[in-house]
Amino acid sequence: VQTSVLKWLASIGSPAREVEWEAVYFAELPRIYNFIRYRVGDGVVAEDLTAITFEKAWRRRHQYRRDLASFSTWLFTIARNVANDHFRQRRPHLSLDEAASVPDQRNLEEEVIRQSDCSRLSRLLTTLPDRERELLALKYGSGLNNREIAALTGLSESNIGTILHRTIKNLRLQWNENEEDHG
Amino acid sequence: MKTRKTMDDQFLQDFRRDPRPEFAEALRQKLSQKPWPEPQSRQHATHRRAFLLAGVAAAVTLAALLGFPSVRARAQQFLDLFRVQRFVAVSFDPARLERIAQLKDGKLDLKAMLSQSVEVLKEAGPPQVADSPAIASQMAGIEVRLPAWLPDGVVQEQIRVGGDAVLRFVANTTLLQDVLDALEITDVLVPQELNGATVTVHLPTVVLTHFSRGMAKATLTQAASPAISLPPGVHLPELVEIYLRIAGTPMDEARRFAYSIDWRSTLLVPVPANVASFREVDLGGTKGLLIESNRGRRRRPASRPQSEEGSMLLWSEGDKVYCLSGTIRSLELLQMANAIH
Numbered sequence: 001v002q003t004s005v006l007k008w009l010a011s012i013g014s015p016a017r018e019v020e021w022e023a024v025y026f027a028e029l030p031r032i033y034n035f036i037r038y039r040v041g042d043g044v045v046a047e048d049l050t051a052i053t054f055e056k057a058w059r060r061r062h063q064y065r066r067d068l069a070s071f072s073t074w075l076f077t078i079a080r081n082v083a084n085d086h087f088r089q090r091r092p093h094l095s096l097d098e099a100a101s102v103p104d105q106r107n108l109e110e111e112v113i114r115q116s117d118c119s120r121l122s123r124l125l126t127t128l129p130d131r132e133r134e135l136l137a138l139k140y141g142s143g144l145n146n147r148e149i150a151a152l153t154g155l156s157e158s159n160i161g162t163i164l165h166r167t168i169k170n171l172r173l174q175w176n177e178n179e180e181d182h183g
Numbered sequence: 184m185k186t187r188k189t190m191d192d193q194f195l196q197d198f199r200r201d202p203r204p205e206f207a208e209a210l211r212q213k214l215s216q217k218p219w220p221e222p223q224s225r226q227h228a229t230h231r232r233a234f235l236l237a238g239v240a241a242a243v244t245l246a247a248l249l250g251f252p253s254v255r256a257r258a259q260q261f262l263d264l265f266r267v268q269r270f271v272a273v274s275f276d277p278a279r280l281e282r283i284a285q286l287k288d289g290k291l292d293l294k295a296m297l298s299q300s301v302e303v304l305k306e307a308g309p310p311q312v313a314d315s316p317a318i319a320s321q322m323a324g325i326e327v328r329l330p331a332w333l334p335d336g337v338v339q340e341q342i343r344v345g346g347d348a349v350l351r352f353v354a355n356t357t358l359l360q361d362v363l364d365a366l367e368i369t370d371v372l373v374p375q376e377l378n379g380a381t382v383t384v385h386l387p388t389v390v391l392t393h394f395s396r397g398m399a400k401a402t403l404t405q406a407a408s409p410a411i412s413l414p415p416g417v418h419l420p421e422l423v424e425i426y427l428r429i430a431g432t433p434m435d436e437a438r439r440f441a442y443s444i445d446w447r448s449t450l451l452v453p454v455p456a457n458v459a460s461f462r463e464v465d466l467g468g469t470k471g472l473l474i475e476s477n478r479g480r481r482r483r484p485a486s487r488p489q490s491e492e493g494s495m496l497l498w499s500e501g502d503k504v505y506c507l508s509g510t511i512r513s514l515e516l517l518q519m520a521n522a523i524h
Binding site: 024025026027028029030033034037038043047050051054055058071072118121136139140141143168171172175 | 190191192195196198199200201202203206207210211213214420435438439441442443
């Protein structure tokens with residue numbers, strides 16, 4: 001359903017002012033925020049970049065054209081540019097666990113384990129090339145499917161699948177090696 | 184320290200976090216403080232459309248949830264009349280709705296939910312025959328358009344003009360909440376401000392043009408936009424999301440779908456998955472929605488009445504909405520629609 005609707009949206013030539021901004025905001029904020037978290041880590045920086053993304057989108061909303069892309073795709077394009085600008089300014093990669101400042105309602109042991117896993121995963125993510133980390137952020141941070149990622153990045157769906165498969169395989173190997181070191 | 188052992192998709196997704204509520208709210212307020220540069224008239228028009236489609240979505244959604252013939256017929260009347268800018272279809276499983284009706288020892292009477300909430304304030308009365316398109320235009324107050332070309336053997340029959348009507352809905356969210364509770368759906372909230380609220384629908388005149396080829400029939404319905412008002416504070420995507428969750432759409436997909444479309448100008452058309460399929464079609468640059476009966480695609484047994492078969496083509500152009508439906512082949516319906524000028 002979602003795919004057909006996105007395709008349908010893309011074919012409609014209406015201006016952005018018909019987008020219900022508040023609805024879009026609440027629907028897209030978690031996805032954009034997590035894309036940036038997986039991309040750059042750190043809670044404060046992630047919040048800053050998320051805010052920049054939405055403010056840019058808001059300012060440029062009249063430039064948005066539904067006949068060219070869905071609103072979500074347009075928003076992710078802005079978010080990708082914001083993240084890339086951030087890296088061009090040579091800001092350091094920070095870890096995901098710093099963002100997890102609000103603990104879930106879990107027992108303490110689970111939370112400690114989760115924080116530990118989060119910390120280890122962030123360290124592994126910082127070793128990835130930009131492209132691989134961005135694809136992981138789009139896939140797992142924002143929950144986009146390969147087709148949506150292809151529309152954003154210009155890579156083919158099969159290429160994305162291959163890169164993600166290879167990246168996760170390498171991450172898994174490193175994770176297991178690290179596990180043995182811990183054990 | 185003990186850690187999770189398997190790095191898989193779920194593992195990687197588990198590190199998602201919702202934005203801090205304080206951050207989300209602060210950013211929302213910051214954005215909302217900036218004024219919209221739209222002219223007043225545009226805002227007014229948008230506001231009116233919001234009212235309009237809210238009622239449409241609610242009516243059609245409720246009707247589709249039920250699936251009883253009388254209700255379907257009534258919903259069909261709405262569908263033919265509503266002014267929309269575009270249509271979007273979603274499949275739903277009627278068997279799921281039947282199962283819902285059986286929950287709580289059959290106390291979830293969905294049929295009652297709708298029939299008790301619709302009040303006819305003004306009957307449309309029987310349609311009147313118009314001798315020509317020009318007379319029909321005069322009677323209906325709209326420019327009646329007809330296909331300039333008809334498939335081989337298809338002939339135009341009567342043109343009829345239906346009177347205007349006024350309906351009123353009284354929303355009952357208690358039962359809706361009961362349905363959600365019975366299905367253990369807790370991720371959506373029924374807007375409380377909707378309970379007991381009334382939605383008034385003014386249905387304008389409608390022009391019906393009938394066509395036939397032997398036993399095969401088709402009807403072209405065209406109408407101007409009705410006026411619908413909805414209580415303030417009702418958030419359209421919320422209603423769509425509730426409908427999708429009840430219809431069985433997974434949480435993430437329902438939310439994304441509901442919030443990715445401008446429902447102020449979009450009519451949600453629920454299509455029973457077991458009896459019909461749908462696709463978008465191009466009508467000379469205008470997008471239409473073609474819904475085809477699955478039964479109509481196969482050879483019809485003599486025992487099955489022809490009325491169970493057929494196709495429906497929906498589209499909107501200018502300030503009018505069109506519906507071309509019948510048992511004439513869908514390809515021919517498309518050709519007829521393309522010939523309307």
